[in-house]
Every structure is written in structure tokens, then in C-alpha cells.
Amino acid sequence: MDIGSVNYLPYEVFVDVFGNVVEKCPLITAAVWSRRPFSSLADLEASINDFIDALPESGKEGILRVHPDLTGRDLQSGTLTRESREEQVQAGLDTLTTAEVSRMARLNTEYKDHFGFPFVICARMNNKATILRQLEERLRNERTIERACAIDEVKKICHLRLQGLVVPETSNKL
């Protein structure tokens, strides 16, 4: 789909198509629909990012809290969203050894106990080694810095999900 077609979508369809660009946050998509017409994919993405940035800190933490744990219960029980499952698989998180699964689970729990939200990272821009390393390093961050860092990762995930849904302008001209 190109951005011109996106601008013609009724909001029900818009939310169906883009409702999970921010994991389990269709409300963001529904709110951003009223900012049409978007001049480009980058403009749509900027509208989503502006909405997120305008939220109070509790709202940003809410976005983080609806994210599934990496390699957590949802991956094992098959209850992840399609997008999240594909991203975790692409990062190789379905091939962890038993020792790596235990390490990830222990660090995820430590992180959640410490910050009050789950560890979020753009899996597709990482692999299992960098994810484990980042989890250990970010645990040492101060809370405000860590929240901002996690929200930046949400935006990276959103960027890649949008790229999979809208044809970038340069390709339209081919």
C-alpha cells in the first residue's frame, strides 16, 4: 500500500492495518488517524512518535507494560502477536539453550522488579547475544534514562513494522 491509499482508509480499516505498529496499542493508531492526510510514510511515523512523546510518563510506562517478555511465557505458549513472534524468531530467540532461557528469565524478572515494566528492545536490530548484553547493561541505568531508552526501542520496532506495511515513496516511482 502507498501513502496515498493510506490517506483514503476509513478509520476502521486504518486501525485494522496499523493497530499493532506499537505493540497492543491500537488506541495510538486510532488517535493518529485524525492527523491525515500524511504527506509520506515518515510523516505518519512522526505523528505516531509525537503522540507517544506527548504522553505523561505513566502513559509511556503503560506502553511498555503491554509488551510481552522476550522469550517469556507468550513465546513458549504461542500467544504472542504475529509481529512479536516473527521479531523474536528473527533475533534467534526461539533457539536459546536451556541455560540461556534461564538467564533471560532471571534477568527479565530482575529488570521488571527493578523498573516496574518489562525490558523492551527492538529484536530485529539485535541478536540473542546483544539482547542479553543490553539487558544486563540497561539494568544498571537510572530509571528516567531507562524509560526513555525503552521508548526509543518501541519507536524502532514501530519504524520497522511500518516499513513492512507501507511502500516507501522512492519505490512508488519505480
Ligand SMILES: NC(=O)N[C@H]1NC(=O)NC1=O
Ligand atoms: N519485550 C520486547 O522487547 N518485545 C518486543 N521487541 C520486539 O522486537 N518485538 C516485541 O514484541
